[in-house]
Amino acid sequence: MPIFIKNMEIVVPGELIAQGKNYRLLEGVYQLDDNIYSQYLGILYVRENSIRVVPLQGNFYIPKIGDTVIGIVIDYNPVSWTIDIRAPYLARLDASDFLGKPIDPNKEKITKYMDIGDVVIAKVAVTDRATNPQLVAHGKGLGKINRGKIIAVPPKKVPRILGKNRSMIKMIREITQAEIKVSNNGYVWIISDNKTIESLIISAIQKIIMEAHLPGLTEKIRDMLSRQIKNQKNN
Amino acid sequence: MISEIRKEILSNIEKEMIINRLTKGEREDGRGLFDFRNINIIPAPVEKAEGSAFVNLGKTKVLVGIKVSPASPFPDTPNEGIFVINTEFSPVASPLFELGPPSEYAIEVARIVDRIIRSSEMIKLEELAIIPGELVWMINIDVYAIDDNGNLIDASLIGALAALYVGYLPRVEIIDADRKKIEIIKEEKRPIPLKDMPVSFTFAKIKDILLLDPTRVEENIMDARLTLAINNNGEICSVQKGEGGGFKLEDILLAKDIALKKANDIRKIVNDQLVKKPRGEEAWNEIRGLSYGSNKKS
Amino acid sequence: MMVVLMKNNLILFDEKGRRSDGRRWNELRPVNMVVGVLERADGSAIVETGRTKVLAAVYGPKEMYPKHLAMPDRAILRVAYRMASFSVEERKKPHPSRREIELSKVIKEALEPAIILEDFPRTVIDVYILVLQADGGTRVASINAASLALADAGIPMRGLVTAIAVGRLGNQIIVDLNDLEDKYGDADMPIAYIPATGEITLFQMDGTMPPAMFDKCLEVAIETLNKIHEFQKEALKSKYIITKKKMN
Numbered sequence: 001m002p003i004f005i006k007n008m009e010i011v012v013p014g015e016l017i018a019q020g021k022n023y024r025l026l027e028g029v030y031q032l033d034d035n036i037y038s039q040y041l042g043i044l045y046v047r048e049n050s051i052r053v054v055p056l057q058g059n060f061y062i063p064k065i066g067d068t069v070i071g072i073v074i075d076y077n078p079v080s081w082t083i084d085i086r087a088p089y090l091a092r093l094d095a096s097d098f099l100g101k102p103i104d105p106n107k108e109k110i111t112k113y114m115d116i117g118d119v120v121i122a123k124v125a126v127t128d129r130a131t132n133p134q135l136v137a138h139g140k141g142l143g144k145i146n147r148g149k150i151i152a153v154p155p156k157k158v159p160r161i162l163g164k165n166r167s168m169i170k171m172i173r174e175i176t177q178a179e180i181k182v183s184n185n186g187y188v189w190i191i192s193d194n195k196t197i198e199s200l201i202i203s204a205i206q207k208i209i210m211e212a213h214l215p216g217l218t219e220k221i222r223d224m225l226s227r228q229i230k231n232q233k234n235n
Numbered sequence: 236m237i238s239e240i241r242k243e244i245l246s247n248i249e250k251e252m253i254i255n256r257l258t259k260g261e262r263e264d265g266r267g268l269f270d271f272r273n274i275n276i277i278p279a280p281v282e283k284a285e286g287s288a289f290v291n292l293g294k295t296k297v298l299v300g301i302k303v304s305p306a307s308p309f310p311d312t313p314n315e316g317i318f319v320i321n322t323e324f325s326p327v328a329s330p331l332f333e334l335g336p337p338s339e340y341a342i343e344v345a346r347i348v349d350r351i352i353r354s355s356e357m358i359k360l361e362e363l364a365i366i367p368g369e370l371v372w373m374i375n376i377d378v379y380a381i382d383d384n385g386n387l388i389d390a391s392l393i394g395a396l397a398a399l400y401v402g403y404l405p406r407v408e409i410i411d412a413d414r415k416k417i418e419i420i421k422e423e424k425r426p427i428p429l430k431d432m433p434v435s436f437t438f439a440k441i442k443d444i445l446l447l448d449p450t451r452v453e454e455n456i457m458d459a460r461l462t463l464a465i466n467n468n469g470e471i472c473s474v475q476k477g478e479g480g481g482f483k484l485e486d487i488l489l490a491k492d493i494a495l496k497k498a499n500d501i502r503k504i505v506n507d508q509l510v511k512k513p514r515g516e517e518a519w520n521e522i523r524g525l526s527y528g529s530n531k532k533s
Numbered sequence: 534m535m536v537v538l539m540k541n542n543l544i545l546f547d548e549k550g551r552r553s554d555g556r557r558w559n560e561l562r563p564v565n566m567v568v569g570v571l572e573r574a575d576g577s578a579i580v581e582t583g584r585t586k587v588l589a590a591v592y593g594p595k596e597m598y599p600k601h602l603a604m605p606d607r608a609i610l611r612v613a614y615r616m617a618s619f620s621v622e623e624r625k626k627p628h629p630s631r632r633e634i635e636l637s638k639v640i641k642e643a644l645e646p647a648i649i650l651e652d653f654p655r656t657v658i659d660v661y662i663l664v665l666q667a668d669g670g671t672r673v674a675s676i677n678a679a680s681l682a683l684a685d686a687g688i689p690m691r692g693l694v695t696a697i698a699v700g701r702l703g704n705q706i707i708v709d710l711n712d713l714e715d716k717y718g719d720a721d722m723p724i725a726y727i728p729a730t731g732e733i734t735l736f737q738m739d740g741t742m743p744p745a746m747f748d749k750c751l752e753v754a755i756e757t758l759n760k761i762h763e764f765q766k767e768a769l770k771s772k773y774i775i776t777k778k779k780m781n
Contacts (some may be wrong), residue, residue, distance in 0.1 A: 002695070012770065013693055013764075014690065014693050014729030016648075028689075039649060040687065057687040059685060060595075091751075117245065130605065145248065148249075149248075156687065167546065172392075281617075283620060300620075323627055327571070328573060330573065377617065377618040377619055377627075382571045383573060401665035516584075523568045526570050526579075526772070
């Protein structure tokens with residue numbers, strides 16, 4: 001059963017990847033008769049007999065239950081906020097899922113807690129084809145964000161920023177000693193008192209985004225960061 | 236309702252950060268408060284037009300095209316030509332623009348550009364008569380927003396200037412003046428008669444801070460906007476205040492000083508490019524270079 | 534024997550078999566395709582075929598408003614094809630003409646089968662096409678550009694859509710009609726096709742075509758479309774292949 005394209009090659013929508021009915025098709029590919037094609041401009045990953053394509057383009061996030069997301073409040077009603085999580089669908093966060101207890105709209109204004117423009121870190125609790133994502137934001141590590149710097153990255157690159165078994169992000173945290181949270185919907189939240197470290201982390205993230213499709217990235221980033229932090233210490 | 240929200244919502248964290256940096260005189264792209272972004276003009280890319288220009292003001296892009304046609308003059312100016320500025324701000328340039336007739340904003344921009352060109356008397360309308368009293372040239376200047384990353388006003392004006400500077404009128408043979416019969420000979424061209432190059436400066440007021448040439452994000456949080464135009468004589472030839480906030484008198488005087496000081500520099504930047512750069516098909520090499528590389532600094 | 538073809542004092546085909554712009558019957562005009570030219574749009578591309586230049590911008594998928602127009606099980610595709618006023622000889626007024634409306638529709642129907650709309654219920658994907666300069670073949674250039682812009686936006690597709698116009702001058706089939714050939718030729722046949730699935734998704738004809746030539750035209754079209762498809766693939770990959778080369 002032939003595979004026509006090598007692992008980690010770049011493919012385009014409609015590119016013929018393989019022929020045969022015994023492959024395990026993961027995301028980003030589809031089958032027509034015996035032929036397996038890519039759905040995206042992306043990187044092909046072939047492992048044993050599983051095939052997937054990870055898109056290189058696209059600024060939108062596809063919500064999945066259990067994901068951690070960072071979003072901006074863009075609207076509200078007496079009992080819930082509408083949150084933009086960079087998905088094709090707007091998300092809803094009920095006040096009771098933010099406070100951990102029900103709110104009485106007659107006694108309290110929801111804007112006491114969050115208003116338009118506020119940023120929140122939450123989890124996707126419910127989502128399906130017929131329903132917009134529903135979020136929950138009470139619990140450890142969740143809630144309104146008041147400090148630090150948030151940068152947007154293409155959601156499709158989040159796995160690369162995290163790395164295999166979170167190796168990349170753990171390495172960056174270790175070297176920089178900064179608090180860094182990466183949300184599944186493409187935000188990186190950096191909490192560091194040191195402006196230079198903050199800039200270094202941002203440069204590292206940008207490099208990962210640019211070179212996501214190239215091998216040896218974790219090493220390159222480790223070297224880059226170690227060098228620059230050493231320089232900073234010497235100056 | 237998302238469709239009623241005209242501006243994109245910026246997070247409060249980002250707003251705070253931008254304002255903090257601005258109070259220290261720092262902008263997100265590293266510019267000074269009163270610096271223009273990089274002005275890049277690609278002259279005459281559209282050969283079917285009688286003048287055109289593709290302008291990059293930072294990452295804001297506009298394409299301006301000129302079409303000329305014979306028309307009846309206005310009754311009160313029988314020997315003068317006519318020019319019309321039209322702006323098309325379509326969804327190509329921004330998710331906030333809608334298909335359909337021009338919005339209030341698009342019309343405001345068109346009218347600002349019109350006033351600047353008119354009051355500076357940039358176009359020598361008296362030299363546009365074909366059959367005096369009967370037939371004159373009408374110059375349609377159409378500004379298409381291609382990518383709105385802030386300050387479409389100045390980008391549109393620069394585009395209109397550039398298109399006019401490389402623009403031309405075809406030769407006309409008058410066959411029968413009484414019956415207004417003419418023949419247009421496209422191959423023989425003369426430049427559009429011009430005598431001034433006004434330059435415009437659009438400022439934004441964000442809290443107490445005044446800055447020049449706002450980016451999209453700065454426009455998003457600005458309280459008010461002020462456009463000043465300066466003609467070749469160093470005179471202020473147009474003013475427009477926009478958006479819902481207000482300016483202090485000292486802001487206006489400061490803006491005026493900055494505009495007067497920088498007018499000649501901007502004029503030179505525009506002129507140099509119009510003279511030096513390749514036109515027509517060759518100009519497309521540069522447009523192609525925009526691919527995946529909008530972050531390139533020219 | 535080459536027959537010289539003239540119409541309205543224009544030589545459309547000379548005794549050496551050259552067309553009004555010097556091309557042979559099956560020669561394409563110079564093609565340039567660039568992807569990712571706009572910041573604001575989610576995906577974008579500029580396609581040039583000779584002097585025809587079009588820009589495509591894509592937004593989405595995003596929630597469809599008003600909600601009652603949304604489809605519960607898939608995304609809706611909307612296409613707006615517009616010509617810049619200065620893109621043609623006589624200034625075109627900004628108000629959409631009947632031709633622009635029809636072309637918007639057929640372009641939409643050419644692209645729809647290629648997009649995996651079922652992945653995004655209740656949303657809309659918007660494609661905006663602006664013809665910057667028109668010299669024949671704007672609808673096919675638009676389809677080529679829109680396909681690239683959709684891929685640039687990361688929208689899942691069954692394949693790219695590739696398009697070309699073939700036609701006839703007298704007894705001679707021609708490929709990639711320019712403006713003169715469009716206006717004065719004997720037939721103009723724009724075709725769009727998804728090479729991955731083999732589906733023809735746009736097919737129109739203006740003029741007349743004898744049956745034998747009709748079949749040959751389609752054959753020639755598909756051959757040409759496969760060539761143009763290679764340009765599209767290259768344009769999409771070029772950003773990433775260059776980075777790879779730089780690293781090695």
